[in-house]
Amino acid sequence: MTKLTDVAKAAGVSIATVSRVLNNPGSVNADTQQKVQQAIRSLNYKPSRVAQRLRSKGGNSKIxxxxxxxxxxxFYVDVIRGVEEAMYEKGYAAIMCNFAQNEDKERLYLDILQSESIDGLIVAPVHGRDQKVANMVLSGLPIICIDRGLTGVEADVVLVDNQQGAFDAISHLIKLGHQRIAYISGLPQIPTSKARLAGYEAAFKEHGLPVDETLIKYGDSKHESGMRLTAELLDLPTPPTALFTGNNLITLGALETIHSRGVKIPEEIALVGFDDMYWSISLNPPLTAVRQPGFEMGQRAAELLFQRIKDPARPTVKVVFDATLQVRSSCGAAAKNS
Amino acid sequence: MTKLTDVAKAAGVSIATVSRVLNNPGSVNADTQQKVQQAIRSLNYKPSRVAQRLRSKGGNSKIxxxxxxxxxxxFYVDVIRGVEEAMYEKGYAAIMCNFAQNEDKERLYLDILQSESIDGLIVAPVHGRDQKVANMVLSGLPIICIDRGLTGVEADVVLVDNQQGAFDAISHLIKLGHQRIAYISGLPQIPTSKARLAGYEAAFKEHGLPVDETLIKYGDSKHESGMRLTAELLDLPTPPTALFTGNNLITLGALETIHSRGVKIPEEIALVGFDDMYWSISLNPPLTAVRQPGFEMGQRAAELLFQRIKDPARPTVKVVFDATLQVRSSCGAAAKNS
DNA sequence: TTTCTGCTTGTAAACGTTTTCATAAGTTCT
DNA sequence: AGAACTTATGAAAACGTTTACAAGCAGAAA
Incomplete structure (x- = not known):
């Protein structure tokens, strides 16, 4: 790898001058600048981000x-795409860490990121009282929470109105005449699970209906738990007439179990999922689902992060996107839009 | 952040000794080691990966x-998960770059990675003659190609037998009596697209049937092109009786167009896709598809990368996984397995 | 006692940048 | 012509590690 000294030698100047050409071009004589630019080009010099990061702590290492x-x-894939698009435009790179709902793994990754001296962090904390993330916020690292907030500490957050989304979904089912509506929740400690449950309960209350606790199941937000808990629900003496699934993967698991038993959707059981996918329309049957704008959320989170990196003192903000019900045929009211 | 000097001060030794405790514990006296370990723990010291990487070039910066x-x-999500699992076990971090089939974006990311002094790289090159990747291989950086090989340069590669997979899919359709079988290819310059086309043609040849060029369409490997090209095929004076889609996203696009026109699968058109998804069974109808073991491929690529980092001189290997046809009902031969 | 060997430990250089400070060479002003 | 600025550049320190080298010190061999 060519380095600063190589360029300096080629251009007949000191490394300080080369560095200045790169970072503060105004401060160097036009002729010298020419020479240096020339040398940089002909040697195809690319600064070492590692050295840059070591030297100048804070906010300009672009990672x-x-x-x-x-x-x-x-949903998280959409978030990633949104973040990534915004990052790309600014020449930032992202270290992507998937902690698979595992707190230990999250902690390890956060340690690694800290020791990589990142400029900032976008994170969906494993739960609301995530001490590790809270400490990092307190330590002054620019952090944006996405999808899930943090209790007890001031931090920017980008999320969806989960309660309202669930409320709309359940209301829709109730209006269609359903009363025995089951809910398969994701991990109960996740803030989104709680908010969605609250929306579920609020909808029942709003319509003067009682909540049947036996119809609420708690899983781990993954495909397998969707399959298993749906089976438990179908095995009840009086199975539910409708099912509201707490996320993407649970929905797909539920579909699999329902189909494997030959139960008809929506005739025998109506289905509404949280999280829409662009191919929801190609499912059997086309899925009614609550849509979260993951891509936009990711973009927004990235923008907020850039802002905070630039101005660490800016007051924290909370950006709440709407969750919109996409009505298709899996709950009976076949609609013709996508 | 606490640093080496802090630990050294606390333990009453020099920074060199602390460093040795960390990297080469055998070389330091047991008592001293105790003291240092103690200090490390009580200060919660974590070495700066940035400084480590700057200092010791090559192979031990764990990124x-x-x-x-x-x-x-x-499919790539599965690959990521496979890579990531293997990385996690060894305390590695991965900088994830999604170039969205865009060569410029790929180049930018590769530049960034180089200037981040990564230990190694797992990459699905944008096409077979990717000069940038080829140069990086030549420069000695440990690189594993995944999903797509590189022509003209020796490099480890992990992929699937795309030709055989396509051959099996088409043979299956031919045996079911289809002759007008369309193929929607992904980007034609991608090696996998070529191999799948070769399998398509080989199957026709094997069964003594002619290939109808008008039934072959080239897209950009994305959902939208699946939709558009399927429409073109359905608009033909004599539409195909079967459709083979070149990847995941094309399949989903095709499904969307087919459903929007009310065309029946498999009665009016049979469908086989390349790339299986764990929820393919929940599509309408359950999708017959060629399965690539993405997770395993990712794991294997990571293992190969570790090997190469440890032993840069090891001869290059080519790992070829089987592509297996998962028969479900979208091509008519309803089968009861998943 | 002297010399040698082996074991521990410390000193200092190096990795590739950015940035402070000093300096040299022009300018402008009196 | 000298003082006071301005502008352009270079020398060197610093970021937090790893590691080559030197050195101290014990015990063993002579």
Missing amino acids: IGLVLPDIQNP | IGLVLPDIQNP
Whole structure:
């Protein structure tokens, strides 16, 4: 790798001058600048980000961390794409860490990121009282929480109105005449799970209906638990007439179990999922789902992070996107839009 | 951040000794070691990976690059998970770069990775003659190609027998009586697209049937092109009776177009896709697809990379996984397995 | 006692940058 | 012509590690 001294030698100047041409071009004579630029080009010099990062702590090493719970969940893939697009435009790189809903793994990755001296972090904390993340916020590292907030510490956060999304979904089912509506939750300690449960309960209350606790199941936010818990629900003496699934992967697991038993959707059981996917329409049947704008959320998180890196003192903000119900045929009310 | 000097001061030794405790514990006296370990723990010292990387070039900075064409494609998500699991076990971190089939973006990311002094790289090159990647291989950086090989340069590669997979898929359709079988290819310059086309043609040849060029369409490996090209095929005076889609996203696009026109699968058109997804069974109808073991491929690539980092002189290997046809009902021969 | 050997430990250089400080060479002003 | 600025550049320190080398000190061999 060519380095600063090589360029300096080729241009007949000192390394300080070369560095200045790179970082503060105004401060160097036009002729010298020419020579240096020339040398840089002809040697194809690229500064070492590692050395840059070691030397100048804070905010200009152009690398950030992105720590997410489950890369297999298409929602987070959208988030990644959103973040990544914004990063790319600014020449930033992201160290991507998928902690698979595992707190130990999250901690390890956060340690690594810290010791990589990242400029900032976008993270969906493993749960609301994530001490490690809270400490990092307190230590002054620019951090944006996405999808899940943090209790007890001031931090920027980008999320969706989960309660309202669930409320809309359940209300829709109730209006279609359903009363026995089951809910398969993701990991109960995750803030989104709680908010969605709250929306579920609020919808029942709003319509003067009682909540049947036996119809609420708690899983681990993954495909397998969707399969297993759906089976448990179908095995009840009086199975539910409708099912609300707490995320993407649970929905797909539920579909698999329902199909394997030959149960008809929506005739025998209606289905509404949290998290829409661009191919939800190609499922059997086309899935009614609550849509979170993952891509936009990712972009927004990245922008907020850039802001905070530039101005660490800016007051924290909370960006709440709407969750919108996409009605398709899996809950009976076939609609013709996508 | 606490640093080596802090620990050294606390333990009453020099920084060199602390460093030795960390990297070469055998070489230091047991008592001293105790003291140092103690100090490290009580100060919660974590070495700066940046400084480590700057100082000791090559092979022990525990960070690698992972450069993939399209994170929206679930196959690559499986690859990521496989790589990531293997990395995690060894305390490595990965800088994830999604170049979205865009050569400029790939180049930018490769530049960044180089200037981050990564230990190694796992990459699915944008095409077979990717000069940038080839140069990096030549420069001695440990590199494993995944999913796509590199022509003209010796490099480790992990992929699937794409030709055989396509051959099996088409043979299956031919045996079911289809003759007008369309193929929607991904980007034609990608090696996998070529291999799959070769398998398609080989199957026709094997069965003594002619290839109808008008039934072969080339897209960009994304959802939208699947939609558009399927529409073109359905608009033909004599539409195909079967469709073979060149990847995941094309398949989903094809499904969307087919459903939007109310065309029946498999009665009016049979469908076989390249790339299986764990939720293929929940599609409408359950999708017959060629399965690539993405997770295993990712794991294997990571292992090969570790090997190469340890022993840069090891001869290059080519690992070829089987592509297996998962028969479900989208091509007519309903089968009861998953 | 002297010399040698082996074991521990410390000193200092190096990795490739950025940045402070000093300096040299012009300018401008009196 | 000398003082006071301004502008352009270089020398050197610093970032936090690893590691080559030197050195101290014990015990063993002579």
